Amino acid sequence: MSISVLSPGLLTTIQDFGRNGYQKYGVIVSGAMDTYAMRLSNIMIGNEENESVLEITLLGPTLKLEKGTLFSITGGDLSPTINGKNIPRGKPVYLNKDCILKFGSCKTGCRSYFAVAGGFDVPNVMESKSTYLRAEFGGFNGRALQKNDILSIGVKSSKSAKIIKKLEDIKEKSDFIVSSWYMRNFMRQNPENTIIRVFEDRQFHNVSEESINKFFSSKFNVDTRSDRMGYRLAGEKIEFKEKLEMISEEVSVGTIQIPPDGNPIILLADRQTAGGYPKIAHVASVDIQKIVQLKPNDKITFKKITLKEAERLYFQREKDILKLKKSINIITI
Amino acid sequence: MINIEDIEKIIQVVDKFNVSHFEFQQENSKIIIDNNKISEVSINEISKIGTKVLEPKAEKAPNEEVEEETTEKQYIKASFAGTFYSGKEEGGPSFVNLYEDVENDTVVGLLEVMKLFNEIEAGVQGTIIDILVKHGEFVEYGQPLFEIKSK
């Protein structure tokens, strides 16, 4: 089975969890920006949670899908339609005939995830199918999708086959069948203010008291020069008590760096493996999905929590995902 | 909040009476139903972020069946908020000029956001009769960029 790209959208790439184990060679992790939406899109159609998906940015692609394709769409609402009819996000969709999947206006969020039963049949590069755009490897030929690309789909799992059987039992005659159940995967966001929970990072205590107050009380604007490497913020500039002599140190998803101009940068999937700018704080893992669904000019405020709380939230999230996996197992018995 | 039953009733009324354009606003919710469009241009239809819009069904409204040579005023609109570029370089040649004829897939400009560039296609066959934005200008979602006289 395959998928044909009729138009590529703004930036559509194949991603999974990313490359783990190669940062010591300078190979970045990459992977889906919103791993929560990605995992859910896979779980609900019977894929392994780490299966490769399409990450779709702002303006979606137009894809020709074959009869028998089982897929799901999660993340932001980019107005997906099948043959002109709206399709819901957060539900498995099964096609009774060849169809055209099109996206329209970006109503909420910024990124949407398209998972297909069987995943994408592209080579594993360093144990991952994620696309490393700057180095031009991984994913589909190391690049974003282009018009006329043909994507091969992998073999469906038995779980996916069971989900298909369940959907076929609904005996819906139209172009596609959707399940009656769904998974909530996207928190409605307020572009005027999204609260991001952070904990202290290594150079927090070097920041001036005035700047700490500003950091937690003022609104920051998402700058248009934000991308997969990181989100740049504009607003109150952050200053330090004294000039710091920094040497390159480890960074991770969610690290908030302060470069010389004082404007915070939140590091994300395509961040470099080490950084030489001071780090003020770190976004809680569970709030990364909020950041990556913001668009330029959306506003955020930071809320301070402890690392222990962030860890508790992390565990809670994993418990929730486990519950979802179990519920799929029950549905597909 | 406008609920789904209300929306269904509104659609039925609009369909039944062949209303071509309908807008309804209540507090923070707004509905716009417009039956006067060619499907390719529908992606660029007016819809500000944060308001609700109903996507029209695939079936065409009665007006569209008529194959007249209508000379309608139409606009090529921004499909997302970003920076408009009329050509590849500042001071360089533009993709299209005033009164130039364009096809459906003629590239008329670039729209950029987050360092990502999207080629803006005309989406309709016609002639450019007005250029509404400057190179380097920031545009909002749905903002008209070119006025086009379609064939």
Next chain:
Amino acid sequence: MEKSKFKTEISQISETSALIEFGKEISEDINKKVRTFCAYLDEHPFYGMVEYVPAFASVSAVYNPLKMNSESPYEVVKSILEDMLSKLDFSSVDEEHIVEIPVCYGGEFGPDIEHVAEINNITVDEVIKIHSEGKYLVYMIGFSPGFPYIGGMSEKIAAPRRESPRIVIPAGSVGIAGMQTGVYPIETPGGWQLIGRTPTKMFNLDGNPQSLLKSGDIAKFYPISYEEYLELEEEK
């Protein structure tokens, strides 16, 4: 021999990583500790470890908290790491692993070599001589695949970054930025002063190992002619 007063510190830096700090500066001694620890982790990865990432004076250990079977996964990881540190012998002598890198200096490959010579009041030939005589310790690989953070360049050829960075620096370019020298493994924008280019691939996806250099290697540059450059490039 270990002289620094800095006590090795372990701290939690995120929900999924711990940091082991051996110092706070760039020094060969500290870096040796980093490498010794990393070599040990290579041989004895702990259960739940996802990867380790070395930097100049520290290592971060990335782990899966769910595999620690505890409500405080970091505490489990911390005690594992402390145990490892207590077992390690940091005084062992490194076997010097020298990697020679051919460089065609100047000309179209080194558009900034005259500038580097000028601001240091020496000739282009002297720049080449000083650069290629150096023995450069590779502290870490980071920033992009195979990109070495090299120390030990002579201050006689130091040169500040360009005021306006180039949009495209070809892969294999050898450059100077401040007191640092390095090689760009892939085409990227950058502000380094370019003095030459190597036909050697710093990072090869199909190679084993993929990165030409690794932390702890000694890099040595040697000058080659334009013709030799073309020959070597053809071979690859």
